[in-house]
Amino acid sequence: MTIACTNCPLRKFDIFDEMTQDELDFMQTFKVGELVVEPGAPLLMEGSNSPQLYTVLSGLGLRYKLTPDGDRQVINFVFPGDFLGLQAGVMSEMGHSVEATTRMTLCVFDRTHFWQVYTEMPRRAYDLTWLAAVEEHFLGESMVALGRRDATASVAWALVRVAQRMEALNLVTGGAMAFPYRQQDLADALGLSLVHTNKTLARLRERQLATWSEGTLTVHDMIGLAEVGQVDIESPPVRPLM
Amino acid sequence: MTIACTNCPLRKFDIFDEMTQDELDFMQTFKVGELVVEPGAPLLMEGSNSPQLYTVLSGLGLRYKLTPDGDRQVINFVFPGDFLGLQAGVMSEMGHSVEATTRMTLCVFDRTHFWQVYTEMPRRAYDLTWLAAVEEHFLGESMVALGRRDATASVAWALVRVAQRMEALNLVTGGAMAFPYRQQDLADALGLSLVHTNKTLARLRERQLATWSEGTLTVHDMIGLAEVGQVDIESPPVRPLM
DNA sequence: CGAGTATTTGATGCAGTTCAACGCTCGTGG
DNA sequence: CCACGAGCGTTGAACTGCATCAAATACTCG
Numbered sequence: 001m002t003i004a005c006t007n008c009p010l011r012k013f014d015i016f017d018e019m020t021q022d023e024l025d026f027m028q029t030f031k032v033g034e035l036v037v038e039p040g041a042p043l044l045m046e047g048s049n050s051p052q053l054y055t056v057l058s059g060l061g062l063r064y065k066l067t068p069d070g071d072r073q074v075i076n077f078v079f080p081g082d083f084l085g086l087q088a089g090v091m092s093e094m095g096h097s098v099e100a101t102t103r104m105t106l107c108v109f110d111r112t113h114f115w116q117v118y119t120e121m122p123r124r125a126y127d128l129t130w131l132a133a134v135e136e137h138f139l140g141e142s143m144v145a146l147g148r149r150d151a152t153a154s155v156a157w158a159l160v161r162v163a164q165r166m167e168a169l170n171l172v173t174g175g176a177m178a179f180p181y182r183q184q185d186l187a188d189a190l191g192l193s194l195v196h197t198n199k200t201l202a203r204l205r206e207r208q209l210a211t212w213s214e215g216t217l218t219v220h221d222m223i224g225l226a227e228v229g230q231v232d233i234e235s236p237p238v239r240p241l242m
Numbered sequence: 243m244t245i246a247c248t249n250c251p252l253r254k255f256d257i258f259d260e261m262t263q264d265e266l267d268f269m270q271t272f273k274v275g276e277l278v279v280e281p282g283a284p285l286l287m288e289g290s291n292s293p294q295l296y297t298v299l300s301g302l303g304l305r306y307k308l309t310p311d312g313d314r315q316v317i318n319f320v321f322p323g324d325f326l327g328l329q330a331g332v333m334s335e336m337g338h339s340v341e342a343t344t345r346m347t348l349c350v351f352d353r354t355h356f357w358q359v360y361t362e363m364p365r366r367a368y369d370l371t372w373l374a375a376v377e378e379h380f381l382g383e384s385m386v387a388l389g390r391r392d393a394t395a396s397v398a399w400a401l402v403r404v405a406q407r408m409e410a411l412n413l414v415t416g417g418a419m420a421f422p423y424r425q426q427d428l429a430d431a432l433g434l435s436l437v438h439t440n441k442t443l444a445r446l447r448e449r450q451l452a453t454w455s456e457g458t459l460t461v462h463d464m465i466g467l468a469e470v471g472q473v474d475i476e477s478p479p480v481r482p483l484m
Numbered sequence: 485c486g487a488g489t490a491t492t493t494g495a496t497g498c499a500g501t502t503c504a505a506c507g508c509t510c511g512t513g514g
Numbered sequence: 515c516c517a518c519g520a521g522c523g524t525t526g527a528a529c530t531g532c533a534t535c536a537a538a539t540a541c542t543c544g
Contacts, residue, residue, distance in 0.1 A: 065382060068472050071390040075382050087379060090372050091479065095379035118368045122360035125367050130332045132374030137329060137337035139381035140307060140317050146388040147433025148313045151532070182490065191389025193533050198492065213491085230310050237333065393500070424522065438500050440524065455523085 002034045003057075008107075008241070010057065010081050015168035016241040017127070026121050027242070030113055035106040043106070044085055044098040051111050053085035055242045059104030062185060065096045074189035076138065077181070079165050083131050083242045089114045090132075102180050109242070127240035134239060146191045149230070151200045154190045156229030159210050163219050168236050179217035204228075244276045245299075250349075250483070252299065252323050257410035258483040259369070268363050269484070272355055277348040285348070286327055286340040293353050295327035297484045301346030304427060307338045316431035318380065319343075319423070321407050325373050325484045331356045332374075344422050351484070369482035376481060388433045391472070393442045396432045398471030401452050405461050410478050421459035446470075 003009070005028045010016060019027075035054070037043065044050050046065060061078035075096050078084070088094045089111055118125040141161075145154045166177040187197035205211050209225045211218045219225060226233045245251070247270045252258060261269075274294070279285065279301075286292050288307060303320035317338050320326070330336045331353055360367040387396045408419040429439035447453050451467045453460045461467060468475045 065386055067386060067390055073382075073386045073389050075385060086371075087375050090368070090375045091379070095382045115368070118360075118364035122364070122367065125364065125371070126332070126357070126360045129328075129367070129371040129374055132371055132378055133329050133332045136374055136377045136381060137333070139378060139385065140315075140337045143317060143381065143384060143388060143433075144307055144309060144315045146385060147315045147430075148309055184490085188389075191385075194491090195493090195534080196532055199532095202492080426522085435501050436523090437502080437525085441500095444524080 002031070003107075004028060005031065008057075010055075010241055013081075013169060015236060015238055016081060017238055019241070023121065023124060026124065030109045030117075032108045032110050035108050037100045037104050037106070039100055039102055041100045041104075042097065043100060043104075044088065044094050044096075046094050046097045048088070048094055049092045050085050050088045050094065053083070053089055053109040053111055053114070053242075054106040055109070056080045056082045056084065057105040057107050059100060059102045060180065061098055061100045061102075061104060062181075063096045063098050064188065072188045073191070074185055076142065076189065077162065077185075080169055081239070081241055085111070086128065086132055086135075090128075101185070124240075124242075127242070130240055131242070134237065142189075151190070151192055151196055152203065153229050154192070155186070155197065155200045156204060156209065156225050157231050158186060158190060158229075159204075159212070159217065159219065160222070160226050160229050160231045160233075162217065163222070164234075164236055175220060175222075176216055176218040178215060179212060180215040244273070245349075246270060247273065250299075252483055255323075255411060257478060257480060258323060259480055261483070265363065265366060268366065272351045272359075274350045274352045277350050279342045279346050279348070281342055281344055283342045283346075284339065285342060285346075286330065286336050286338075288336050288339045290330070290336055291334045292327050292330045292336065295325070295331055295351040295353055295356070295484075296348040297351070298322045298324045298326065299347040299349050301342060301344045302422065303340055303342045303344075303346060304423075305338045305340050306430065314430045315433070316427055318384065318431065319404065319427075322411055323481070323483055327353070328370065328374055328377075332370075343427070366482075366484075369484070372482055373484070376479065384431075393432070393434055393438055394445065395471050396434070397428070397439065397442045398446060398451065398467050399473050400428060400432060400471075401446075401454070401459065401461065402464070402468050402471050402473045402475075404459065405464070406476075406478055417462060417464075418458055418460040420457060421454060422457040 005024045043054065043061065056078060058080050063075040063078060065073045065075065078098060084098050117128065145157050149157065162179065163172065163177065166172050171177050183197050183201065184194050187194045190197070201212055209221050209228065211220065222233065247266045285296065285303065298320060300322050305317040305320060307315045307317065320340060326340050359370065387399050391399065404421065405414065405419065408414050413419050425439050425443065426436050429436045443454055451463050451470065453462065464475065
């Protein structure tokens with residue numbers, strides 16, 4: 001027995017748009033089921049044309065691209081509420097791969113009905129565009145981190161963004177949150193080497209800004225960290241939930 | 243007197259999706275007019291909420307973000323056929339600024355009718371999502387260039403992508419095309435310093451791969467250039483024209 | 485207990501930044 | 515008509531942030 005959209009555990013968070021009963025019912029007709037995957041499981045592959053689209057109900061993942069010579073660029077971290085597979089839905093090819101980092105629960109939609117959203121529920125179609133636009137917005141910010149910030153600022157930026165998103169999902173307790181990635185993942189996200197990422201994290205720790213060890217990230221001084229990372233302190237925008 | 247959508251000079255290029263007469267008529271009802279701007283003119287500002295959306299009819303521009311300390315990250319180059327302002331249309335804030343590099347002619351749409359696209363012409367709404375998704379796709383690729391490639395590969399990648407887009411617009415003659423940006427623009431797009439960009443371009447020139455001087459880019463050896471830049475040689479995907 | 489994975493730390497080298505200077509072109513004003 | 519300055523491209527030299535190499539520690543798990 002799967003969760004009805006009406007009872008979706010994510011709906012209670014302020015970060016997600018309200019939905020009318022009509023919209024909930026409509027989404028329900030799309031929902032094929034739920035999928036639970038183990039850490040490391042591939043969800044979507046770059047270049048593939050997945051028949052399924054997902055909304056993350058719980059757990060964390062990674063979006064990434066591999067280069068011909070084996071390097072990996074992490075595009076971003078995947079959080080609950082994220083919608084996966086939009087690129088495959090609209091173009092018919094993913095521009096990146098997605099894999100689970102922790103165990104994840106996913107709400108599964110059938111891609112063959114994708115077009116119906118546009119013909120039958122314009123409001124939801126608008127939301128899909130919105131999601132793509134937010135992603136574009138975020139990647140623009142990431143490009144600034146990669147292209148124009150030094151390692152310290154870059155790492156600080158990433159940690160702030162993560163903390164903000166976690167906060168919006170109520171996953172932060174007294175500055176601490178589960179962040180079960182490897183340092184290599186962060187390094188690959190910021191275009192840094194593992195070694196330098198490690199040393200940069202150590203410096204942020206010494207400066208009493210943030211500590212990340214054993215899968216737990218603790219932000220000791222959000223103001224200071226945001227300053228180092230040149231980030232505005234603001235909660236993430238309210239976003240649609242598919 | 244403005245150009246009717248039916249006679250839009252861009253439609254003849256294979257890179258753009260076919261449109262039905264219905265769609266053309268519909269777009270026509272949106273079109274407010276045409277705008278001609280001079281080089282350097284700002285078109286959209288980061289953080290602003292533009293009342294207008296544009297399709298580029300001719301000319302070239304730049305999307306970019308500025309950092310608090312005055313650095314600039316160029317997000318990408320703007321070509322004819324590009325749709326500007328989608329982020330402002332759907333969220334209500336641009337994530338980056340856009341300015342004209344050459345004189346540009348723009349087809350102007352009124353943002354207040356944006357929502358009508360979703361209620362009245364689902365096919366076009368779908369195209370909007372498509373545009374946002376392609377942009378996301380491209381930015382993912384850019385992140386690989388910034389994060390995981392050295393300067394030589396990065397520059398080669400950018401030149402190949404530019405050449406491919408120019409080719410699709412029939413703006414290439416015997417490997418040569420107008421490319422009226424400054425080296426600083428390319429440097430800001432790739433997260434490199436001006437000096438190093440200059441030296442990297444010089445090396446690509448010596449290697450007989452590509453020459454860019456006096457506003458003209460000439461690709462001497464596309465195969466070789468694509469190899470250095472680790473790019474697949476393929477024409478850009480067919481895209482919707484708004 | 486040994487193999488595999490992740491974090492940490494030190495040492496060395498280089499790709500790319502920064503600084504500085506020069507040449508060219510073009511527009512402007514005296 | 516020439517002088518001057520601004521913008522852009524080019525080149526050399528010195529410096530440095532980060533990558534790379536190497537190795538030790540700590541865990542987990544079969």
